[in-house]
Amino acid sequence: MARPRVLIDTDPGIDDAVAILLALASPEIDVVGITAVAGNVPLDKTALNARRIVSIAGRHNVPVAAGCAEPLSEAVAEDSVVHGHDGLGDLTWDEPDVALDPRHGVELIADLIHEGPLTIVAIGPLTNLAVLLQRYPDIDKGVEHLVIMGGASFQGNVTPAAEFNIWADPEAARQVFAAEWRITLMPLDLTHQAFLNDADLDYFTSLGTDVGRRVARMLEPYAQFHERWYGNRDVIMHDAMAVYEVLDATAISKQGVRVTVETGGEYSRGATFIDRRRDHAQSQVRVGLTVDNDRFRAVLRERLATYRD
Numbered sequence: 607m608a609r610p611r612v613l614i615d616t617d618p619g620i621d622d623a624v625a626i627l628l629a630l631a632s633p634e635i636d637v638v639g640i641t642a643v644a645g646n647v648p649l650d651k652t653a654l655n656a657r658r659i660v661s662i663a664g665r666h667n668v669p670v671a672a673g674c675a676e677p678l679s680e681a682v683a684e685d686s687v688v689h690g691h692d693g694l695g696d697l698t699w700d701e702p703d704v705a706l707d708p709r710h711g712v713e714l715i716a717d718l719i720h721e722g723p724l725t726i727v728a729i730g731p732l733t734n735l736a737v738l739l740q741r742y743p744d745i746d747k748g749v750e751h752l753v754i755m756g757g758a759s760f761q762g763n764v765t766p767a768a769e770f771n772i773w774a775d776p777e778a779a780r781q782v783f784a785a786e787w788r789i790t791l792m793p794l795d796l797t798h799q800a801f802l803n804d805a806d807l808d809y810f811t812s813l814g815t816d817v818g819r820r821v822a823r824m825l826e827p828y829a830q831f832h833e834r835w836y837g838n839r840d841v842i843m844h845d846a847m848a849v850y851e852v853l854d855a856t857a858i859s860k861q862g863v864r865v866t867v868e869t870g871g872e873y874s875r876g877a878t879f880i881d882r883r884r885d886h887a888q889s890q891v892r893v894g895l896t897v898d899n900d901r902f903r904a905v906l907r908e909r910l911a912t913y914r915d
């Protein structure tokens with residue numbers, strides 16, 4: 607069977623960077639494009655960061671395009687410092703030797719859908735996908751699978767109600783969940799089960815490669831952020847869960863749900879209501895429930911070890 611063709615829509619982002627490196631090193635899938643969206647940092651930085659990651663991975667054949675610079679309604683108020691000022695932990699980088707694709711990110715996604723079955727891994731705010739739906743009505747029916755990192759049932763991370771990717775563009779998220787594609791959602795309730803610790807950072811350093819050293823150094827400020835925010839240095843691998851799902855559909859348990867997104871609300875803008883009642887058991891929208899972190903970490907270690915200088 608042909609490997610799934612995968613487009614990654616992203617706002618790198620330290621955990622986005624790990625997710626992209628995991629995807630690019632995985633033989634189960636064929637990464638055919640990467641589109642940047644504003645999110646963790648503004649679009650000029652997320653697009654540059656996407657090129658940096660593809661460049662250190664040595665995958666110059668993978669097109670990288672810049673998509674939407676602003677959410678559908680309110681702009682994100684300020685740069686997040688969760689991922690450093692540049693979005694990747696403020697390391698020193700060479701100019702990436704991967705050019706930006708001249709197409710708008712939304713057009714790259716549309717072209718890839720028209721060329722054949724496509725799986726989309728969305729690990730940033732959902733603006734690009736909402737604009738895709740607006741420009742190309744019915745295009746959702748041409749997408750094989752959409753895997754999203756976003757949302758939360760129990761508790762958000764930007765507000766008590768809202769997770770960052772949904773909070774950053776709730777109107778876009780609402781449109782994406784209203785469309786007719788097969789969606790698998792990885793919310794915080796799932797992603798908080800997947801984390802790396804200092805032993806993993808030491809392992810990546812010990813690989814002695816540029817990718818290994820950079821991953822460890824990017825993760826260090828992210829670990830410090832987690833220590834300040836959550837009280838320990840475990841670094842949560844939110845975005846890698848969306849990639850892990852397309853590598854191995856058995857790794858994460860799931861159930862059918864209905865997802866609605868709060869776009870109003872005095873305290874709850876950007877909240878996701880994930881209806882897990884049995885009525886939705888057969889829904890084409892599913893949510894990730896549990897993951898074996900040891901199994902995930904072993905896969906991540908193995909894949910990142912395949913990069914060579």
Ligand code: BDR
Binds near residue numbers: 620621622688
């Ligand atoms: C999500 O927000 C971003 O900061 C991460 O990259 C991830 O996509 C987690 O809430």
Ligand code: CA
Binds near residue numbers: 618621622646729
């Ligand atoms: Ca992200």
